[in-house]
Amino acid sequence: EIYTSYEEMRKLFDTQHEVTRRLDDYIKFEEDRLRKAKDVVENFRSFSQISKIDQENFIGNPVNSFLVLKLMVKDIQRFVDLLNTIDDLKKMVSELKERYNLPGDEDYEGVIKGMHRLEDTYLLNPSDIRTGSLSMRHTSRALNAFECFELGRIAYENKDYYHAIRWMNESLIQVELEGNQPSIDKVEILDYYAFSTAKQGNIKHAIDLTKQIIELEPDHERAEANLKYFEKALKDYKKLLQGDNGDNLDLSNNPFVFKNPRPEHVLGSEREIYESLCRGDYKPSRKQKNLHCRYISYNPLLKIAPVKEELVHDKPKIWLYHDVITEKQIEIMKELATPKLRRAIVRSPVTGKFETAEYRISKSGWLTDREHPSLNYLTKLVKAVTNLTMETAEEWQIANYGIGGQYEPHFDFARKTEPRDAFSEAIGNRIATWLFYLETPEVGGATVFPPVGARVNPTKRSAAFWYNLHPSGDGDYRTRHAACPVLYGTKWVSNKWIHMVGQEFVRPCNLFREESPEKYL
């Protein structure tokens, strides 16, 4: 999803500015044509007025006969041509889409799903989003009923009735406030709302909503049939109640009691732990031991500037190194990873005018040490701190997360069940992960480890480090981790996956330093 990247989003805001200008230009172009079309009508009017003054003599003049035919044939054609602008409009829009690589329906859907994830993860209230009172610092305007409806409709289209209900409800509240100029037809909201609530088992609620539809639109095409269907379902349930001693009845499915469960949200599930870790309100049951902070300087490179090491989790060990990358090095990394801008002068197929267009030459988020001396230096630093070799792969992967941007729980190592080529034989499995934080997200964006309840707060200039494999080479399943969605601000990270091959030449006691995870197995 492109639009979870802050950088892409920033570009889109710039583009939106530009698109506004283009649409404005197009309106001027249309106004000009409309003015010409009005002139045609003016000609018609003045000709008919003159012809009425002395009709007989007027008609007898062959020039006037020519003129009336010219009006009726040529000028009418001109009138049609002037107003038949749909092709130009389509051309203008498709040119805009192409030139600026404008987002499409999938992107729109992606952003909405991102908002739903934020709601879930950070327990946001849809009504705070609707009224624009989510944040004091990052202001947004209130949403209208149509916008709330859209947030629900996309959920509905994806059979996510949980979010559909939440947003149709907001839309309904909002549409009442909009009086007699609503941004969407109330019946349409009720239609989606009734279906979604019925899907969640709220038959009584669905009946109430459907009755409202019938009241507003007595000949609505589906409402009557739906109402009958719901009423029958309710009657069946009542019958079941009477004939039952209570043993067989699933009361959690009572159609009279409103409920809106989140489908995938099972108590104690990874999802639940992940989300509560992201919020920072997860309490691991086990006490952490020997968590420490210290300066390390066991390598000549580190002698000059000892590194502040913090052990943030003990089993498995997760370290956080503070102030290990400079602002300058961060700027270089971001710069290297950001697509370059190119300018070109092109002619608009619609207006025929020459204009400057900007293109971005995209560059993947993968960088190698050869691209800049700073990257090479940072690789040396990682080697010095971890005592691991890095002959085989010197790639840095740089990622930029924007609003809702996240990385679902995953392992950094390849599992035995995965295809053999998950990691090339030449470099081996990913023994360890080094993760630089290049930006502090304002809210959200933590790195969390659901199996062990660990959480690392991303702080600019620091780096997290952990082993993904046991000394045996088997994957350590406790290292399953995720990047929490960013609620406010932006998150930049740069990671280096350290591979197996090459490590056998490192002294075994050095391989896992003095804190070999072996001790804890």
Ligand SMILES: O=C(O)CCC(=O)C(=O)O
């Ligand atoms: O961004 C993060 O916090 C984690 C990133 C990550 O897990 C990865 O890139 O493998």
Ligand SMILES: [Fe+2]
């Ligand atoms: Fe990862």
